[in-house]
Amino acid sequence: MTDGHAGDELPEDLDVTALVGPYTFPDIRRRRIAGTIYAVLGALVLWAGLAAGNGGLVFAAVLLLLIAAYHFAAGWSLKIDQTDALTVASRTVGFPVGHASAQLAWRGLLSRPAWRILLYSADEPPSMRGLVELDAVDGHVLGEYTEQNPEDWSQYR
Numbered sequence: 001m002t003d004g005h006a007g008d009e010l011p012e013d014l015d016v017t018a019l020v021g022p023y024t025f026p027d028i029r030r031r032r033i034a035g036t037i038y039a040v041l042g043a044l045v046l047w048a049g050l051a052a053g054n055g056g057l058v059f060a061a062v063l064l065l066l067i068a069a070y071h072f073a074a075g076w077s078l079k080i081d082q083t084d085a086l087t088v089a090s091r092t093v094g095f096p097v098g099h100a101s102a103q104l105a106w107r108g109l110l111s112r113p114a115w116r117i118l119l120y121s122a123d124e125p126p127s128m129r130g131l132v133e134l135d136a137v138d139g140h141v142l143g144e145y146t147e148q149n150p151e152d153w154s155q156y157r
Contacts, residue, residue, distance in 0.1 A: 028076050028113055035071030038064050074111040080139045085115035089132035092144050098122035104136065114142060120149065 042064030049057025080088070082102045090097040100119045107114050113136035120126035130146035 027078055028074075028111075031071045031075035035068045035075065038068035038071060042068055076111070076113055076137050078113060078136050080115065080134070080136045082115070084139065085117055085134060085136070088134055088139060088141065089115075089117035089119055089130075089144075092132050092134075092141055093119055093128075093130035093146050095128045095130070095146070096122040098124075098126060105133075107142075112137060125149070125151075 042061045045057055045064060046061035049055070049059075049061055082104075085102055086097075086100055089100070097119045098121055100117060103116045103118075105114050105116050106112065115132075115134050115136050117132045117134075119130045119132065121128040126149050128146060129149045130144065132144045133142040134140065135142055
């Protein structure tokens with residue numbers, strides 16, 4: 001019994017083949033949708049557990065409500081997008097930036113988002129490289145490291 005569907009599909013907002021224009025990372029506030037589902041389910045299970053006098057259902061309801069609370073607490077709003085993060089990082093390293101790459105990561109128990117930006121100097125071949133990590137919620141720099149580029153680019157000249 002086949003329906004012609006070969007496998008899983010990416011959601012539209014994550015499908016890079018349909019990219020038209022600059023890419024923006026999906027907002028982490030979407031975690032609150034799952035939190036709402038857990039909260040509603042937890043409330044229903046709590047009601048059923050109390051109505052039936054079932055301690056197992058009450059325990060499951062408390063667990064679901066705790067998971068919902070975590071989803072709401074970890075549903076940070078990204079105030080700094082990748083373009084702003086690259087701008088802050090290029091000002092932080094102190095050299096003209098050529099190639100750069102941004103990665104969104106999470107820190108701590110509440111999964112606070114942070115940008116990790118790898119930057120190379122604008123000269124050819126790049127003589128400097130740097131790594132900057134900044135908070136994606138308030139934009140402050142968490143740390144930065146720069147060094148002479150140890151990579152040998154002589155074979156590519």
